[in-house]
Amino acid sequence: MTEFEGQVLGDLKVLKSQVDHLLGIGQPGRLVQLEERVERHERSVQRMKGFTTAVGTLVTLAHLAIDYFRR
Numbered sequence: 680m681t682e683f684e685g686q687v688l689g690d691l692k693v694l695k696s697q698v699d700h701l702l703g704i705g706q707p708g709r710l711v712q713l714e715e716r717v718e719r720h721e722r723s724v725q726r727m728k729g730f731t732t733a734v735g736t737l738v739t740l741a742h743l744a745i746d747y748f749r750r
Contacts, residue, residue, distance in 0.1 A: 702708040
């Protein structure tokens with residue numbers, strides 16, 4: 680085996696190790712953890728959208744009530 684072949688095989692071992700770490704071996708890997716974090720973030724963004732919509736609706740109703748009673 681030449682030095683080049685040895686270097687390629689060494690690099691492939693490192694790459695395989697990194698892919699195993701990324702995907703996980705029988706346990707959740709980093710990609711699964713990242714997907715879970717993104718999912719939690721998306722849920723919190725949706726919650727904030729709903730909260731903002733509700734507050735906007737209440738403020739609009741308050742403004743309408745003020746205008747109604749002013750006349």
